[in-house]
Amino acid sequence: MNAVDFILAGMLAAATPMLLAALGEMVVERSGVLNLGLEGMMALGAALGFITTYSTGSHALGFVVAALGGAALSLLFALIVLGFVANQVAAGLAIGILGTGLSSLFGKNFESLTIDGLPKLALPGLSDLPVVGVLFVQDAVVWATAVLALAIWAVMTHSKLGLIIRAVGENPHAARAIGFGVLRVRCGAIAFGGALAGIAGAYASTVYTPLWADGMIAGRGWIALALVVFGTWMTGRVVFGAVLFGALSLGELTTQAAGVNIPSQLLACVPYVVTILMLAVISSNRRRMRLNTIASLGQPFER
Numbered sequence: 001m002n003a004v005d006f007i008l009a010g011m012l013a014a015a016t017p018m019l020l021a022a023l024g025e026m027v028v029e030r031s032g033v034l035n036l037g038l039e040g041m042m043a044l045g046a047a048l049g050f051i052t053t054y055s056t057g058s059h060a061l062g063f064v065v066a067a068l069g070g071a072a073l074s075l076l077f078a079l080i081v082l083g084f085v086a087n088q089v090a091a092g093l094a095i096g097i098l099g100t101g102l103s104s105l106f107g108k109n110f111e112s113l114t115i116d117g118l119p120k121l122a123l124p125g126l127s128d129l130p131v132v133g134v135l136f137v138q139d140a141v142v143w144a145t146a147v148l149a150l151a152i153w154a155v156m157t158h159s160k161l162g163l164i165i166r167a168v169g170e171n172p173h174a175a176r177a178i179g180f181g182v183l184r185v186r187c188g189a190i191a192f193g194g195a196l197a198g199i200a201g202a203y204a205s206t207v208y209t210p211l212w213a214d215g216m217i218a219g220r221g222w223i224a225l226a227l228v229v230f231g232t233w234m235t236g237r238v239v240f241g242a243v244l245f246g247a248l249s250l251g252e253l254t255t256q257a258a259g260v261n262i263p264s265q266l267l268a269c270v271p272y273v274v275t276i277l278m279l280a281v282i283s284s285n286r287r288r289m290r291l292n293t294i295a296s297l298g299q300p301f302e303r
Contacts, residue, residue: 008131012135017201019239021220025038027193028192030169030294032295033082034089034298035092035190038197039096040098040099040102041073042221044100044103044201045197045199047110048068049198052066054110062202067195067196067198068198070196077091077095078187081300111214116210117206118141121143123136165185165189200220226275230275230278230279245274252270
């Protein structure tokens with residue numbers, strides 16, 4: 001397999017953890033809440049997912065437990081920012097630290113243990129195409145994530161639920177005046193985002209690299225947050241950003257395999273540097289950012 005085939009074959013799987021977390025965070029931010037605790041929720045999901053899958057042999061159960069763990073941690077965040085009207089930035093950072101610490105605590109007895117990943121599923125016909133055929137040989141979670149992205153796009157742009165979420169994010173007081181439960185909508189969005197973050201972490205620890213290592217999320221939660229801004233809160237752009245980052249993250253392996261004498265630490269920095277540069281370019285277009293930014297994002301809502 002040459003470098004191009006390797007990147008095409010692996011970039012969707014590499015993108016999946018960040019994409020799942022970013023899709024959930026996009027919904028949360030569309031409701032007007034900024035959740036900076038994604039890294040901790042992903043870390044907790046990674047630990048719970050691996051422990052459950054290792055102990056039971058069931059990937060499905062591992063994902064369920066990871067989703068519940070991520071949702072539970074996100075509901076704690078919701079209690080703090082919605083119930084006690086705390087600062088969302090401070091609360092999110094605290095929740096992120098808590099989740100990371102819990103993942104280390106729960107996973108300490110499973111360090112370096114491995115499990116079997118999920119088998120690849122080829123799409124008939126498409127997987128036989130020259131060059132790009134390898135794109136269509138992926139595990140079930142990758143395909144499910146693609147369907148989920150389409151579903152979220154459809155719901156957010158073409159359904160009453162999506163309209164309510166967007167209304168709550170843009171003007172919560174007006175939304176409440178016409179009968180929408182602002183806190184209920186935001187709490188549901190936060191729980192949904194936390195569940196997806198937990199699943200994202202479980203995918204990283206049970207499928208993408210099916211082993212447990214403390215700190216294995218390695219900043220993916222922060223990248224997911226950046227992807228939401230990169231995508232200007234639009235599903236298609238978020239998907240594109242995640243796939244681009246996934247492809248860049250594989251560049252380190254392909255460059256080393258080609259025998260290029262560049263320090264691995266420098267190569268590992270490339271995806272993050274590119275992300276920062278892209279965010280800087282996007283943020284420089286102030287008109288575009290103003291048009292797409294959620295009006296009440298990060299602002300407390302008091303009845």
